[in-house]
Amino acid sequence: MLPRRAWPILVLLLVFIVGCGGAGGGGATESGERVKVAATISVIGDLAEHVGGDRVEVSTIVPVGGSPETFQPSPRDAGRISEARVVFENGLGLDAWVEDLVESAGDENQRVVELSAGLEPIGVDEPGSKKEHHGAEDGAEEEDEEGGHERAGGNPHFWLDVANAEQYVERIRDTLVEVDPGGAEEYEANAEKYLAKLDELDRYIKERAESVPKERRKLVTFHDAFPYFAEAYGFELVGVILQNPDAEPSSREVAEVVRTIEEENVPAVFTEPQFNSRLADTIAREADVEVYELYSDTLTENRAGDTYLAMMRTNIDRITEALR
Amino acid sequence: MAQPALEIRDLGVAYGRRPALVGATFSVPRGVMLGVVGPNGSGKSTLLKAVLGLVSAERGEVRILGRKVDGRTRRLVGYVPQREDVDWNFPVRAFDVVMMGRVPSMKFLRRPTTRDKGLVWKSLETVGMAEFAQKPIGEFSGGQQQRIFLARALAQEAEVLLLDEPVSGVDAPSQDEILNLLRGLQERGKSVVVTTHDLSSVAERFELALLLNGRVVAFGPPGEVFTPELLTETYGSNLMILKAGDRTVAIEDGHTDHRG
């Protein structure tokens, strides 16, 4: 065995090495090492991969299928943050936990980009007042002071309107170019190609949305993720099952959703995979309507939603099928 | 010749590594009163519990009324332990407690029959507690509680009664009453085994005495076994025997037993 005095020195050495390894940010851009990028949610991760291509290595914090609102980061996630050269977060409360992570595990060389910054949010009002910015009529969305997404700042689910996703893509591109100027050409080419696909997606969605008769374009979603989608594509958000992602709705709230469905003649209720669908099943059974699954905060394992493009197409296809 | 009430052969009990009882052998005929005496820690309670199988014996054999100790024979043995072991908060009345004695005999669905109720009343009357049948068990004095538990053993229609220190900590009038009760039961053919510190009562009222000190020191009629030598062997140096008039008083170190 080693002499006794060697141990404290070894321990100090170990701490030093780990400390150095932890700081210093992600991979350098020389000699083929990829830029390490951290994305809070898998949707953002997907966008980043399409812009960054082979020059980046994207790791996503919230795993596929997980819900960012109720997510609890683990030590491994802190590690991912500390290794990243760039951190892309959504902002507006969706991934608020990343602030603490960045503060404790990040470093000054890192770029932290809030992708929704500067975009005009829906639902920016004093707590308790009626929301004016909806393109839709308020169904069961009143009384959402604390909890829910309508906190000071507004609803964070921008990317469900393709136009906003395009803004995200542009910011991702600009950040990568700034951080890794050597790859500027590649990033711009990738972004251009991808933006074209997004334009096409936007047209597709509008087309399919129009195929649904106007009076049937009513959505009852599991949580309040679709106001931007509704506004952009001409739907009306009639009801939301889970006002507050942290707590179960009360029996009266559930009863009201059921009543709204019946009064507005909504033919279907939409769940999301990161939530337990029991509540939606109960409501659907009570109101005698169908249940369909939409994708919002996360991608999925299966092909219907494993990329942003797939997810948005699947969404509009299912909505069209449900409401027609 | 009927089977003896109790037959003990080479009974040994240990708690962990400490032997509480060693090589106990004796036979109790039916219809007698046996007083088990000895200092604290001599194994009196252990003996009773071992007979019933409530503590496990390392060796030895026990026969009750000639049979091995199983669920059926247990029904014939009424056990009245020292008072402390019961939950007095329980919402049960004296009547309910005595009715518990009928439970081992009840048929599957266990609804009390008229006969059951009759036995309960009779037992309560025998111990003189019938008028308090509706009172909650927690409201009785020590002596009264003892009598109610004795009534329960009677309601059980037990042939053999084992009572662990039924008169210690009980007021003097109740002590007398309890002993008279026991005598009355013995006269009706029951076999009664009592552990006690009260040497006088054993000397005066019991047919048989067992001197215990971790082992059987002596067994036989009190007149024969209550000798100074045997008593000293049982109690060690902790015993003072006083004769006051025609009463024998045993005063044990740390335990006083006064008879008036």
Place this chain on the structure above:
Amino acid sequence: MVDFLVEPLSFGFMQRGLVASVLVAITCGTLGSFVVLKRLAFIGDALSHASFGGVALAFVLGANVYLGAFVFALATALGIGALSRRGRVSADTAIGVLFSGTFALGIVLVSTVDNYTTDLFGYLFGDVLSITARDLLTITASGVVVLALVAAFYRQLLFVAFDPMVAAASGIPARALEYLLLTLLGVTIVTAIQAVGIVLVVALLVTPSATAYLLTRQFHHMILASMGLGSLSALLGIYLSYYLDVASGASIILVATVLFFVAFVSRTLGERLRGKVSHTT
């Protein structure tokens, strides 16, 4: 007024939730009387928290969650018995260790299954709105079984609860009956979790029975009173949660607690007025 009573019941899920809560409260009232008198509240709490470990494990393995909950609860009950019988740790310690250990196992397992946190946390606080007709059937069936067994073995259970040593001495299978009681407790707890959740189950077991204890003098009256008080708490709790927009499981427990204090105060006042001394020695 009629409208007030009828409105929540116009929904199927409310009807089922109400019936389920009342059934659960009735079963808890029966077992709860034993729990209160035999001081099993800590064990009861341990069993319900252990269920969480079972739920999480069953979820990860893709098995039936209620089976998992029950197996874990039962294993914990046996574990408590085994650990404390060895003599080196007290029952209290054994319970504390197993209680937290199994619960922590549940939390660890949940953290590996990120996508369904809401699902599993529903078990912590109750999910009375999502009770299906099938769930109701299982709740009814287990309730019937528990009540039937308690009724069938009532006198023996009473004897063993009051005086376990003499019960065993007189030939009653005391150990087996104690295990029966713990098993029934496990079944009751696992069923009750659906209505009030793991964290509050012990309250549904203890509070109505504690209230009943204050109001009755005979054990079978205590059981009946617990059932009644529990049902009343369930009814009022569900209605309150509907009209006040608050969590249902917790509302039931709050009503039960208020009833307890009402009974406590009125009994203390009653005794003062009559100049009586407390009846427990």
